[in-house]
Amino acid sequence: MGVDSAMQDLVENDYLLLTPGPLSTSPTVRAAMDRDWCTWDDDYNVGVVTPIREQLVQLATATEPEAYSCVLVQGSGTFAVEAMIGSVIPPEGKLLVLANGAYGDRLAQIAACLRIEHVVHDCGELVRPDLVKLAAELADDDAITHVVLVHNETTTGMMNPLGAIAAIVKAHGKILLVDSMSAFGGVPLDIAELRIDYIVSSANKCIQGVPGFGFVIGRVEHLEKTKGWARSLSLDLYDQWQGMEKGRGKWRFTSPTHVVRAFYQALKELAEEGGVAARYARYCENQRRLVAGMEGLGFECVLSSEYHSPIITGFRDPQHADYAFQAFYDRLKAQGFVIYPGKVTGIDSFRIGTIGHVFPEDIDRLIVAVESSMYWV
Numbered sequence: 598m599g600v601d602s603a604m605q606d607l608v609e610n611d612y613l614l615l616t617p618g619p620l621s622t623s624p625t626v627r628a629a630m631d632r633d634w635c636t637w638d639d640d641y642n643v644g645v646v647t648p649i650r651e652q653l654v655q656l657a658t659a660t661e662p663e664a665y666s667c668v669l670v671q672g673s674g675t676f677a678v679e680a681m682i683g684s685v686i687p688p689e690g691k692l693l694v695l696a697n698g699a700y701g702d703r704l705a706q707i708a709a710c711l712r713i714e715h716v717v718h719d720c721g722e723l724v725r726p727d728l729v730k731l732a733a734e735l736a737d738d739d740a741i742t743h744v745v746l747v748h749n750e751t752t753t754g755m756m757n758p759l760g761a762i763a764a765i766v767k768a769h770g771k772i773l774l775v776d777s778m779s780a781f782g783g784v785p786l787d788i789a790e791l792r793i794d795y796i797v798s799s800a801n802k803c804i805q806g807v808p809g810f811g812f813v814i815g816r817v818e819h820l821e822k823t824k825g826w827a828r829s830l831s832l833d834l835y836d837q838w839q840g841m842e843k844g845r846g847k848w849r850f851t852s853p854t855h856v857v858r859a860f861y862q863a864l865k866e867l868a869e870e871g872g873v874a875a876r877y878a879r880y881c882e883n884q885r886r887l888v889a890g891m892e893g894l895g896f897e898c899v900l901s902s903e904y905h906s907p908i909i910t911g912f913r914d915p916q917h918a919d920y921a922f923q924a925f926y927d928r929l930k931a932q933g934f935v936i937y938p939g940k941v942t943g944i945d946s947f948r949i950g951t952i953g954h955v956f957p958e959d960i961d962r963l964i965v966a967v968e969s970s971m972y973w974v
């Protein structure tokens with residue numbers, strides 16, 4: 598199958614989703630859903646769920662896979678984040694939340710909602726967390742037991758310095774939780790090397806599956822201690838983990854079978870592409886062409902370029918009285934591209950994602966479409 602353009606796909610889909618999830622998937626991933634599965638049969642649990650759990654751990658760490666285990670959780674990505682935060686912090690624990698965007702804010706909201714004691718380190722959306730301040734906060738407050746951060750802040754496309762943050766958090770002996778929703782599987786990393794204790798992502802981001810479940814990969818020695826800590830029944834990570842371990846891939850409650858089968862296919866296609874390194878290279882090339890093309894047309898990025906990730910890029914709205922996002926969006930959609938509204942506070946902007954079944958040639962076509970959609974110039 599040719600994988601250099603998603604063009605052939607437009608026969609089935611009217612437009613490419615240049616959004617950070619759900620995103621455009623391959624026809625073969627969608628076709629994998631065309632079959633029914635029994636949730637207590639080995640064909641599904643042993644044949645599909647168990648290999649997915651094992652492969653996700655291998656994607657997370659090549660150096661120490663035996664130290665980690667993967668738990669799949671029904672729902673969108675936020676459900677898996679909530680399962681993680683709500684289950685792995687003991688009743689007397691305290692969480693430090695690093696926030697520099699809407700998804701970081703959501704981590705704090707979850708902690709507040711679950712009445713978990715927490716403190717928020719917010720440095721604003723356009724810069725990275727202040728590492729000196731982080732080290733001081735951890736040194737000053739012995740009550741903090743856990744730290745959580747967003748890996749790639751999808752609000753802006755900011756890639757947070759995971760390695761440097763992990764080193765500080767672990768030097769202070771805290772347990773480290775990472776929301777790598779929009780980066781995992783598309784950005785190389787080794788959670789054992791970085792000493793990350795828990796990482797969370799979902800089916801419909803860089804692994805390029807369809808939406809319906811998320812997953813948490815956690816250090817077994819920590820997971821084992823979390824029994825009874827969950828603040829929710831359905832989002833009890835320990836119970837879900839034990840169910841999957843003892844039931845050889847059995848989910849406690851109805852699992853999204855078709856979505857899980859599509860994800861199995863998506864993992865196969867990730868391996869066929871050449872693994873995370875090859876996918877990362879494609880996303881980087883997508884993003885490089887996007888920024889070069891958009892800047893060539895006079896658009897300005899929201900973030901300075903050293904903060905960019907290959908996942909999504911924010912652009913400032915053109916400073917022109919006639920410009921309106923909806924009209925621009927409609928023109929692009931009519932030409933086969935769906936873009937994303939902005940989410941940065943105080944800056945009028947829009948975002949374009951470069952992940953999914955989307956290739957550099959598609960980005961070249963997008964730039965042509967953008968040029969012809971600039972009705973305001």
Ligand SMILES: *Cc1c(COP(=O)(O)O)cnc(C)c1O
Nearest residue numbers: 673674675700747751776778779
């Ligand atoms: C997509 C995403 C989530 C989860 O969002 P859902 O809408 O619940 O799937 C969480 N964190 C980040 C950084 C994300 O990009």
